[in-house]
Amino acid sequence: MEGVDHLAHERNKAQFDVAVMKAVWAGSRDAYELFHRFSRLVANDPEMFIPAIKAQATEEQQKQWLPLANKMKIIGSYTQTELGHGSNVRGLETTATFDPKTDEFVLNSPTLTATKWWPGGLGKIATHALAHARLIIDDKDYGVHGFLVQLRSLDDHLTLPGITIGDIGMKYGSGAYNTMDNGSLIFDHVRIPRNQMLMRLSQVTREGKYVPSNVPRQLSYGTMVYVRQKIVFDASIALSRAVCISTRYSAVRRQFGSHNGSPETQVIDYKTQQARLFPLLASAYAIRFVSEWLNSFYKDLLQRLEAKDFSTLPEAHACTAGLKSITTSVAADGIEECRKLCGGHGYLTSSGLPELSAVYIPACTYEGDNVVMLLQVARYLMKTISQLKSGNKPVGTTAYLGRAEQLMQYHSDVLRAEDWLKPNVVVEAFEARAARMSMACAQNLSKFNNPEDGFQELSADLVEAATAHCQLIIVSKFIEKLQQDIPGKGVKEQLGVLRSIYALFLLHKHIGDFLSTDCITPKQGYLANEQLRSLYSQVRPNAIALVDAFNYTDHFLSSVLGRYDGNVYPKLYEEAWKDPLNDTSIPDGFHEYVQPMLKQPLHHGRL
Ligand SMILES: CCCCCCCC/C=C\CCCCCCCC(=O)SCCNC(=O)CCNC(=O)[C@H](O)C(C)(C)COP(=O)(O)OP(=O)(O)OC[C@H]1O[C@@H](n2cnc3c(N)ncnc32)[C@H](O)[C@@H]1OP(=O)(O)O
Numbered sequence: 105m106e107g108v109d110h111l112a113h114e115r116n117k118a119q120f121d122v123a124v125m126k127a128v129w130a131g132s133r134d135a136y137e138l139f140h141r142f143s144r145l146v147a148n149d150p151e152m153f154i155p156a157i158k159a160q161a162t163e164e165q166q167k168q169w170l171p172l173a174n175k176m177k178i179i180g181s182y183t184q185t186e187l188g189h190g191s192n193v194r195g196l197e198t199t200a201t202f203d204p205k206t207d208e209f210v211l212n213s214p215t216l217t218a219t220k221w222w223p224g225g226l227g228k229i230a231t232h233a234l235a236h237a238r239l240i241i242d243d244k245d246y247g248v249h250g251f252l253v254q255l256r257s258l259d260d261h262l263t264l265p266g267i268t269i270g271d272i273g274m275k276y277g278s279g280a281y282n283t284m285d286n287g288s289l290i291f292d293h294v295r296i297p298r299n300q301m302l303m304r305l306s307q308v309t310r311e312g313k314y315v316p317s318n319v320p321r322q323l324s325y326g327t328m329v330y331v332r333q334k335i336v337f338d339a340s341i342a343l344s345r346a347v348c349i350s351t352r353y354s355a356v357r358r359q360f361g362s363h364n365g366s367p368e369t370q371v372i373d374y375k376t377q378q379a380r381l382f383p384l385l386a387s388a389y390a391i392r393f394v395s396e397w398l399n400s401f402y403k404d405l406l407q408r409l410e411a412k413d414f415s416t417l418p419e420a421h422a423c424t425a426g427l428k429s430i431t432t433s434v435a436a437d438g439i440e441e442c443r444k445l446c447g448g449h450g451y452l453t454s455s456g457l458p459e460l461s462a463v464y465i466p467a468c469t470y471e472g473d474n475v476v477m478l479l480q481v482a483r484y485l486m487k488t489i490s491q492l493k494s495g496n497k498p499v500g501t502t503a504y505l506g507r508a509e510q511l512m513q514y515h516s517d518v519l520r521a522e523d524w525l526k527p528n529v530v531v532e533a534f535e536a537r538a539a540r541m542s543m544a545c546a547q548n549l550s551k552f553n554n555p556e557d558g559f560q561e562l563s564a565d566l567v568e569a570a571t572a573h574c575q576l577i578i579v580s581k582f583i584e585k586l587q588q589d590i591p592g593k594g595v596k597e598q599l600g601v602l603r604s605i606y607a608l609f610l611l612h613k614h615i616g617d618f619l620s621t622d623c624i625t626p627k628q629g630y631l632a633n634e635q636l637r638s639l640y641s642q643v644r645p646n647a648i649a650l651v652d653a654f655n656y657t658d659h660f661l662s663s664v665l666g667r668y669d670g671n672v673y674p675k676l677y678e679e680a681w682k683d684p685l686n687d688t689s690i691p692d693g694f695h696e697y698v699q700p701m702l703k704q705p706l707h708h709g710r711l
Pocket residue numbers: 150151152153155182184185190191192193194224322323325326328329331334335338417418421469470471472473476480483
């Protein structure tokens with residue numbers, strides 16, 4: 105049956121132009137062409153070190169180090185986290201003490217918990233580290249700064265004196281993340297020249313004078329803003345990959361429902377399967393579009409920073425931290441749901457899902473623990489609300505808080521299920537929910553004498569308010585995307601269906617928020633759910649074409665279940681047969697251990 109497309113009948117059902125949708129998913133026609141060519145050539149290979157040099161090094165330092173890094177003459181590791189501290193960057197313990205006699209910094213790990221722990225590439229391969237350490241001059245602590253430190257000889261790759269490096273060992277699962285040499289590093293009074301402190305933001309002079317930056321010190325966290333927005337894009341890839349596998353397999357898999365010898369039901373036709381799968385399909389598109397927006401916001405930030413305009417930096421931090429958190433959580437949970445959607449076969453390595461899950465789930469932790477990131481968003485929201493009194497009009501993603509008074513009076517006017525298809529009806533409900541949750545937190549916070557005590561006490565509520573705010577951003581950006589000119593037969597209509605599924609699924613999932621804040625009535629909640637069911641029926645004939653639009657090759661999916669041609673069973677069988685256990689019919693050790701047991705005589709009356 106090689107060459108037969110078992111999913112052709114599904115593809116024929118599509119009510120939209122898949123070629124155009126491929127370009128929409130890729131971002132543009134050009135991006136599509138590029139991805140199409142490259143995805144067939146290379147695997148993803150993220151750099152980790154270079155963005156930080158660009159952000160924190162002076163022009164002179166960049167001239168010295170970037171060509172070396174770009175040409176792979178040196179291999180760098182972003183070395184921030186320690187055994188004792190990851191989230192609390194200000195709590196890092198490694199020290200870099202200035203020695204005015206020699207014009208050097210002395211890097212030292214004063215305690216076990218100061219050991220650098222986790223940095224990727226550090227364990228085995230890196231020649232240099234961008235190490236984060238506390239700057240000490242004349243016994244005065246100036247806080248955490250970045251230092252370029254050579255770790256290994258460029259001749260024989262042996263570690264240099266005073267440096268102890270190891271790999272931190274096996275990680276979750278047996279999958280590909282174990283090929284990453286996350287490492288540990290101890291400094292024992294290692295000396296580096298003064299000009300290897302990254303001095304774009306603040307400098308240390310030859311005399312040992314600290315010259316603080318005249319720009320916000322938060323700029324030193326710029327690498328994290330950059331990587332977090334990349335991670336949002338990455339979430340759309342990881343989730344769409346899992347959704348592609350489980351959608352195709354759900355159309356192939358049949359279970360129950362045969363009448364008089366007719367074929368059994370495709371599991372994708374079960375409403376329960378649709379209610380689990382289609383919100384994830386919609387989420388993949390939603391994350392894709394919000395990542396597109398976030399990337400353009402980030403590019404705008406860079407232009408502003410060039411012009412010394414720092415006004416959007418706090419919002420950029422809140423958006424990248426919050427969206428990193430929400431989207432990686434959705435993707436990680438979504439991958440696991442996709443595994444379950446594939447039943448038993450989803451647990452096989454050949455489904456591609458266990459590997460994807462094991463590699464992906466740390467995204468909820470690295471580059472900022474997801475809860476810690478939402479608490480940053482909450483701080484930003486509380487700050488925005490506290491400034492309302494002084495007449496500060498919020499802009500951008502918090503503009504709706506400027507209409508807080510009006511939103512506190514809001515009651516949804518939905519009367520019929522179809523009313524929930526109107527974008528403005530959805531946005532108003534999401535704005536009112538987010539605003540009321542934040543306002544409630546702000547009001548509760550004001551009851552505490554010490555705001556920090558209040559923040560700790562209310563942190564679970566604050567995380568929920570931040571979640572509501574971030575979900576509002578994603579819903580709004582999906583709606584804005586559809587306000588653009590999108591050509592192609594049926595493309596906009598399909599995206600409209602996905603947009604409504606995304607928003608109404610969230611409403612259904614967080615119905616408690618919407619009801620307890622009195623934004624909607626139970627009847628309106630019921631109508632939203634009714635609408636959701638009918639949207640699932642609309643997406644059903646287009647489901648396969650919607651995942652085809654991701655344009656993933658079988659090689660990229662690495663999944664027997666997600667094959668483009670749907671030829672699952674013969675390939676599943678073939679794949680199992682490749683297992684080394686099947687090379688022989690008698691397993692190793694059988695004659696030594698199992699056979700003697702089998703040959704033991706039976707004793708009457710005893711087992
Ligand atoms: C590397 C390149 C890769 C490129 C390719 C990408 C492909 C993508 C796909 C997949 C590859 C991924 C591979 C894995 C990579 C993993 C790498 C790592 O994990 S590296 C370690 C990351 N470590 C954290 O993220 C720590 C988390 N902690 C923190 O960020 C901070 O410490 C935080 C936010 C918790 C703040 O802690 P506080 O409370 O002590 O803050 P205070 O330092 O005092 O600063 C407070 C002020 O600064 C602002 N702020 C904080 N962070 C900011 C930021 N990043 N930008 C701007 N402002 C920020 C705050 O809003 C606040 O502002 P106000 O004073 O209220 O105005």
